[in-house]
Amino acid sequence: MSYKRVIRFIVFIALCVQAKQMVAQNANTRPNIIYIMSDDHAYQAISAYGYGLNHTPNIDKLAEQGVLFNRAFVTNSICGPSRAVMLTGKHSHVNGFKDNHSTFDGSQQTVAKLLHNNGYTTAVIGKWHLISDPQGFDYWNVVPGQGEYYNPDFIENGVKKRVPGYITNITTDFAINWLDSRDKSKPFFLMYQQKAPHRNWMPEEKYYHLFDSTQFPVPANYFDDYQTRTKAAHEQAMEVARDMHDAYDLKLAFDLPKDQQKGLAGNWQGIYNRLTPEEKKKWEAAYGPSIEAFKKANLSGKELAIWKYQRYMRDYLRCVQSVDDNVGRLMEYLKANGLDKNTIIIYTSDQGFYLGEHGWFDKRFMYEESFRTPLIVKWPGVTNKKIASNSMVQNLDFAETILDMAGLPIPADMQGKSFVPVLKGKKKGDVHEALYYHFYENQEHKVAKHIGVRTDRYKLIYFYENNEWEMYDLKKDKSEMKNVYNDPSYSKVKSMMQKKLMELKKQYNDPVPVVTPQI
Ligand code: SGN
Ligand code: CA
Secondary structure, eight states: OOHHHHHHHHHHHHHHHHHHHHHHHHHHHSOEEEEEEESSOOGGGSGGGOOOSOOOHHHHHHHHTSEEESSEEOSSOSHHHHHHHHHHSSOHHHHSOOSTTOOOOTTSOOHHHHHHHTTOEEEEEEEOOSSSOOOSOSEEEEESTTOOSBSOEEEETTEEEEOOSBHHHHHHHHHHHHHHHSOTTSOEEEEEEOOTTOTTOOOOGGGTTTTTTOOOOOOTTTTOOOTTSOHHHHHOSOBHHHHOOTTTTTOOOSSOOGGGOSHHHHHHHHHHTTSOHHHHHHHHHHHHHHHHHHHHHTOOHHHHHHHHHHHHHHHHHHHHHHHHHHHHHHHHHHHHTTOGGGEEEEEEESSOOOSSGGGBOSOOSSSHHHHBOOEEEEOTTTSOSOEEEOOOEEGGGHHHHHHHHTTOOOOTTOOSOOOHHHHTTOOOSOSOSEEEEEEOOOBTBOOOOEEEEEESSEEEEEETTTTEEEEEETTTOTTOOOOOTTOGGGHHHHHHHHHHHHHHHHHTTOOOSOOOTTO
């Protein structure tokens, strides 16, 4: 080798070493980010929020060293749309995914792609629900559609296979495996997304008897008659007492006769068939006695409605318990591998959920229980003690906040706002002074399409298919039982809120089809 070539070779090696050191340094200084999103996890079912229904010690531990948001909301309370908003930082009408029947245009800009293109190694594991294949991830292992609780299918980087076990545990196994085998020279971004506690709430074997003897307090408005509310609240199909299916939701049957296997009964048989004969035996031993007791009691009217509520709550909260256990497992892994000090944890859900309030299960409406979502952010070195924040934030802000945490520039076309200043304790007030909402999917559960605006104190909802309005004074009426839209003493508030709604609609450029002459 000539002298010059030797020098060139030495310089090349020195540059390589330097580059490697820089990458390693980056991996050490730029935070890792784990975005934990459970499906349909109501804030009422996280003990840190103080509702007293259950105990979630591992999620609560995040809140002990982080910021617990009391006023985090979504823009469109349903699964796929919420996920698309989170990924893009754009409202549904901009990212194109308006309802669960849409297909995500994966070619567009997402927070995952931006992190990936700027030195992060990225993965998404668990529920995805955006139809098209994930893009912007070094590794993906997601369930098709909603996923199944027992022995679910997973699609790993495009290859589908059935995986034995319980979905909440499997999702964590995959997350830990990826963390173990990831490219350790880079910081990581992991989207760890549980299917639980989504319908039809099938618990893990070890929790079959949890809450067996617990009587949950029935919400004060469980027997809501929707007086003062518009047609939309009356016409929904999401009442625990009326719309839950005996086999599928309430687990009042095992194998069904062939001629009954239609609709939700068919769904039940399909998922029940995923259990092995051994698993079916254990399921039947656990649920059999309560089915017998139920038949014997021969309940009707209010008693039957309350029995259904208790049945729903027990299974829902049992599923939550496995979610909490698995958050604990993941945190233990981080600690054991020295990752806990430089990993930000975000815990949230794709929306809120009704646990019997207004008599309902499911979500969709802009009323608080489904519009709001749990949100806890733990950022080691930044959020060191428990802080409860009342600042109004929205899932529209997640993408920008994550980029901000990673020290990356925020694209001008994103529509949210970073709430890093709240996490750093530099901002106490609202990130948004008013929040915009738009729900599109008037199909299953029959919730009319609507837009709306929420401020600190008031909420205005416009069901534009019905041309009907509702307005709530949240200070006086936390449960949204009294529609004050036509109350003359609120006429000024009404004009102020309608003005805000139109301003936000314009700001976000939402072409809502109908606007009445009233505005
Ligand atoms: C399924 C459920 C609905 C639920 C939607 C949306 N029905 O269709 O009860 O509202 O998902 O949920 S089921 O018979 O299939 O269980 S979401 O979380 O995906 O938006
Ligand atoms: Ca959901």
